[in-house]
Amino acid sequence: MNNRAVIPAALAFIAVFLAAINLRAGISSLAPVLGDALAAFGSGGSIAGVITAMPGLFFAVVGLVAVPVATRLGLSRTLLVGMVIALVGLAARPWVGAMWLFLVLTALIVAGIALANVLLPAWIKSHGGRHVVALMAVYSAILSLSGAIGPLSILLFTGPGAWRWALFLWAGFSAAQVAVWAVVAARAGFDFPSVSSPTPGAGTPAGLKSLWRSRTAVALMLFFGLQSMHAYVQMGWLPKILLDYGHPAETASVALALVGGINAVGGFAIPFVLDRLDRIYLLPLIFAAIMATGYLGIWFTDAAVPLLWAALLGIGGYCFPTAIALIPARTRAPLITARLSGFVQPYGYLIAAAGPFLVGVAYQITLDWSLILAALGASCLLMAAIGFFAARGGDIDDEIAVQV
Template sequence: MTTPTPRRPRLLGPLLVVLAVFTVGVNLRPGATSVGPLMTDIVDAFGQGAFASGLLTALPPLIFGGFGLLAVPLSRRLGLTGTIVASFVVAALGLMLRPASEVFAVFVVLSALALLGPALGNVLVPAWIKLHGGTRTVGLMTLYSATLALGGSAASALAVPLAGSEAGGWRDSLLLWGMVLAVPVVVWTVVLTRTGHDFPPPPARGEIGGSLLRSPTAIALTLMFALQSLNAYTQFGMLPQVLTDLGVTPARAGVLVAVVAGWGLVGGIVMPTVIAKVPGLPWIVGGFGLLNAIGYLGLILFPTVSPMLWACVLGIGGFAFPTAIALLPARTRSPLVTARLSGMVQPIGYLLAALGPIIVGVLLEATGSSAVVLWFLAGTGLLLAVAGFRVGLPRLVDHEIRA
């Protein structure tokens, strides 16, 4: 596939860059997180059962992984900005048409299209920030990580209130996010008129074509992202059931999971600056994995002490996610390598993460023991600690693949 010759881009003003990152970050998660709270109503409306719920739960990481693999090839053709605009137009159509579906298979296909924009945006936005952010890269990554958490949490929290009490209200609730997605489409279209085709140019010595598999940092970052995402999707989808089995009331279990997710906003604000300025990063990033393991062990050994305490421990352990996102530009020098690294870490990581809810479901069905599930998750926390420690070392992927 040939890459069109880029025209000289016009400079992007600080306000436009911030507006672009804010609008895209807020809208990368609602298409996925707005479904979970309405799952029962959606599945019942189509006359489906547990399999349909499992499919819709696993769909986001599967689509993020599968479509994410197309991000770099498509952006070579359309540019980073052009690919984000095109994918969000398709996503907006999917979000607006999905609520009108009368057949479950159509709903699933439209849901996949609705996740196309986030799937490509996940990969390309860090590279876009690396290319266009300049001296504002750390601040923009902070904004991006924080708005990811904000958008995902807001969509989940508002899903049921927006649906109201009327039958079929879930359709109106889902429709809203398609209308909201028009905002980043407009903003990024304006950005596109200034950037033109903006796929990162090769470095001065020629394109860095070495395999990312030659980079220990790239491999460790992929494993870190996969393990953290595995924990996150398992927590969102299965942890309420596990907590209920441990004697926590369903309402309390929902609050605890919300607390775990809420810490992600703090992590998104704090970690890009920590990565840029704080020494001892390997111990900090490795410590997030240990905190995950400690949180799960606390629920196993001392479930009645304070479930809220263990939820906070797990939430702080979840800082591994915004850390992995912020490390994509921090562990690369060339925006081209940032795009390639993001195109490997996130798609593969999300595909591996989709195994988490499946494995937990199998363990629950085979053993009927929530403790077994928590021991499994604690083990993934230890693996996350090892991968995080390696990623925290001050190494550049550019150098490793060139060596």
């Protein structure tokens, strides 16, 4: 790569902000209007299952091909391609008249978002310069905020076709993103990093082993997968848990929003904390313990003071920005950052996708949340141990370098 310094800082911050705000809202905005959309097409629960399964599946599958595509087009151009694909889906999806087209366009949206999901950390590492930590903070915080505000778009519209406008709203944000990233891609040119890219302290390894040979990379992938699993479980099942414990729907909604809001605060703060904290391996231990306390608090108190337990789950969710920030923190060369992101996120999302499904199966069998909450609390201990190892590991560049 030969154009690492061509992106001005102001443009980089605007570009990362717009990319991050589009990383979840286009998906999460569908949840509160899914029933209206299914009714409009005369579709049933099986289609709803397909739609809700798409994000985890596409994040995994498309994530695996993101880096290979970027090696041919460059990071910025591949990001732009993904954003254009998502824009087409967001702009057209609300207005189609057939469910199969609705499904195809939803798949385009998720696929386009999946490309940015994997490549944006590598882009920040490559173009961020001395602003890498601040850019990662913006990325993590706004990504969490994106998931929280997406469902709120339905509140802006009323009437029979409100669900269509609630979905179409995010096409405007996507269009702004495409416009800015077209400028970024034009300035950056081909910007996929090479092994020989001049990176301070990176050296020039003669070759690179598979990331499966790096204990730190594998630990980080497992940590990312487990924390994502908990995030999906909370998004999908926390309201149902609180409803079953006798709380009104309003309380359940506020609790879930509280989790998302606290996540956004942590997303901004954690990259700076990691940059200044010597013993960063303590963070996964602390956050996983707090998350476990949230689950066990719901169990032992029959969900009394639900907002307290939701707040603890939100703080425990700081495992997500910790995992994301560790991707550039545990690598030196932008090439390794790109490869690591393309390894950690796709395989991690495969782990994450299993969580809500298994919770649903367990609840269908037991019709009780006690054992499920206990299992979720226990899995936090596993997440703590793996996160401790991932955060304490060395530079992945060294672990996969072939010595000659």
